[in-house]
């Protein structure tokens with residue numbers, strides 16, 4: 750099942766990135782082309798925590814949910830740790846639309 754950021758959380762992320770000063774792309778300097786992806790990047794840190802037993806499995810691995818910001822002009826992509834933005838009790842993620850990702 751796909752996941753996406755809940756709309757209030759996406760708004761919170763957008764506002765926090767603006768407050769931190771992310772106003773334009775560092776590569777092409779466009780001030781209109783940066784956009785937050787509705788979908789999180791799921792990163793396994795320290796190994797493959799989804800693997801059952803095997804050489805890649807490690808109980809110390811962890812999953813991080815990252816916010817992906819991409820410039821639609823040049824493709825420059827930034828990743829942010831979602832734990833820095835999401836502080837409320839609202840569930841951060843919700844099921845995404847069914848079917849393959851667009």
Ligand SMILES: [Zn+2]
Nearest residue numbers: 774777820823
């Ligand atoms: Zn750019």
